Every structure is written in C-alpha cells, then in structure tokens.
Amino acid sequence: EDQVTQSPEALRLQEGESSSLNCSYTVSGLRGLFWYRQDPGKGPEFLFTLYSAGEEKEKERLKATLTKKESFLHITAPKPEDSATYLCAVQGPGAGSYQLTFGKGTKLSVIP
Amino acid sequence: GAGVSQSPSNKVTEKGKDVELRCDPISGHTALYWYRQSLGQGLEFLIYFQGNSAPDKSGLPSDRFSAERTGGSVSTLTIQRTQQEDSAVYLCASSVTTNSPLHFGNGTRLTVT
Numbered sequence A: 001e002d003q004v005t006q007s008p009e010a011l012r013l014q015e016g017e018s019s020s021l022n023c024s025y026t027v028s029g030l031r032g033l034f035w036y037r038q039d040p041g042k043g044p045e046f047l048f049t050l051y052s053a054g055e056e057k058e059k060e061r062l063k064a065t066l067t068k069k070e071s072f073l074h075i076t077a078p079k080p081e082d083s084a085t086y087l088c089a090v091q092g093p094g095a096g097s098y099q100l101t102f103g104k105g106t107k108l109s110v111i112p
Numbered sequence B: 001g002a003g004v005s006q007s008p009s010n011k012v013t014e015k016g017k018d019v020e021l022r023c024d025p026i027s028g029h030t031a032l033y034w035y036r037q038s039l040g041q042g043l044e045f046l047i048y049f050q051g052n053s054a055p056d057k058s059g060l061p062s063d064r065f066s067a068e069r070t071g072g073s074v075s076t077l078t079i080q081r082t083q084q085e086d087s088a089v090y091l092c093a094s095s096v097t098t099n100s101p102l103h104f105g106n107g108t109r110l111t112v113t
Helices: none
Strands: A003-007 A010-014 A019-026 A032-038 A045-050 A056-059 A062-066 A070-075 A084-091 A106-111 B005-007 B010-013 B019-024 B031-037 B043-050 B065-069 B075-079 B088-095 B108-112
Touching: A003 A084, A010 A019, A019 A032, A019 A084, A032 A070, A045 A056, A045 A062, A070 A084, B005 B088, B010 B019, B019 B088, B019 B108, B031 B075, B043 B065, B043 B075, B075 B088
Parallel strands: A010 A106, B010 B108
Antiparallel strands: A003 A019, A019 A070, A032 A045, A032 A084, A056 A062, A062 A070, A084 A106, B005 B019, B019 B075, B031 B043, B031 B088, B065 B075, B088 B108
C-alpha cells in the first residue's frame, strides 16, 4: 500500500526566512510525485510533478526536489502570500495508477 | 478559461436524507475524479471516470455512495441515507488524460446534523 508522510504538520516562518517541507513516501514503482497548494476554502492547486530521483522543478520562490525516498519543497525568502497548506501526492504503478495517494499536508504560515 | 465548477459550495442536511453533489469539469478533460477530504486527513480517492469506460468505484466507502457521469461531462455524486461520518469536503477534479495533473474544484462542504 502506498504511503505518504509530510512533515512538519505546521510551520511558521518570518517573511524572508527560507525553509523546506518534507514528503516521505513508500510506493512500489513511482510514476509521479505531485505537489499542490491549498488555500482555505479552496481546492488544491497544482504546482509540480516530479518523475525520477534527482529531478528538480522551480516556480518563483518554490523549488521541488526528489530522491528515491522523499521529496522536498524548498521555499526561498517566503512572503505572506505563500501562506497555505502544501500537499504531496504519489502516483504508483499498475492499472489503478490514477488513484493518487495524498499526505495530510503541511500548513505554512508566513508572518510579515 | 473556466475551471472545475462544483455545486453547491455548502450543504447542510439531516441524518438519513439523500444528497446530490454536482461537478462540471474543464471542457475537453476526459478524466474525472471524486475525492473526499475529512478534517485532519489526507484526500481520499472515491471514484474515477475516463471517457466511455466503466468507472472505477473501488474507493466508494459504502453502497450508500454512487456517482454517474453523463455525456462524458457533468458528474453527480449521490449519498443516500447520510450519516454524520459523511461530513467532509467533497472535491471533484478533472485532467486532460489519466497521467496529466489534476485540476480541482473548490469542493462541496457537506455537514450532516
């Protein structure tokens, strides 16, 4: 059974204070790892897909990296508008691969 | 362009009543998914539709839950004889193909009293 564990559950940062969110996963043959951002009362918004160890993707102040066991979402010089819950999900192999397994998320608060 | 649209945005119902939740996917997206998000839990897969193929209903938690997709577009999730444990946010998502990123709607918050 695929498993995704995100840490920390919550993170408070001062504006400009860089940090990283962790996503540890267990899946028998990773087809893709996804990062989403979710604002209160909204649906998750797609950020990145990573497919293989060593891959990196960047978007503005966010950079996602992938190893064989975990993914990191690095936030550089965050701003208050980066406050949200960040979700990680994995896609496994096989006929049911469209069923993403999600972690519980990391709630990020950036204080001005 | 227009995103995934879900209605209603909020629904309060009494235990034992039936509810219908609606999802309008992005035009041209062939894959449609329903997920459930309970407080403090990760998103839970419910059901998947792809084109005209038979849906994958393996995530539906009980036979009180059913879903259909008409004309390859709009989908309706029906919960019969609602229970308090059904209270959650029900999210619909669509994607261009099975391996494309999911685009989520803003969900329907269901409260069963």
